[in-house]
Amino acid sequence: MSDPAVERIQRHPKYQELRRKRNSLGWTLTILMLVVYYGYIALIAFDKEFLAKPLGAGVTTIGIPIGMAVIVFSVIVTGLYVRRANGEFDALTRDILKDATK
Secondary structure (H helix, E strand, O other): OOOHHHHHHHHOHHHHHHHHHHHHHHHHHHHHHHHHHHHHHHHHHHOHHHHOOEOOOOOOEOHHHHHHHHHHHHHHHHHHHHHHHHHHHHHHHHHHHHHHOO
16 A cells, blocks of 8 residues: 555655765765774774874873864764755755645
8 A cells, every 4th residue: 555645755856866865975974984983993903002192291192182083073974964954955855745745
């Protein structure tokens, strides 16, 4: 049993465009995040000496700002997705719903 409205939306060209763009962005950001996160983990696993080098004369090591950069990067990636979702993706969704409910 299928709903004709759902079928109409799924056949809509803007829906196909929305799916393509959203999936493309999602995979791109996912791959970037995995590279950054697992790169940091690999650095921990294979080059502890580098991460253990102190910054200046204090006790803070290079690993601390790199770890903080991974966290900041994840916030930036999330912000990029949210910004695009709230702008372009929501506009496409409104257009699709407007056309599908005619």
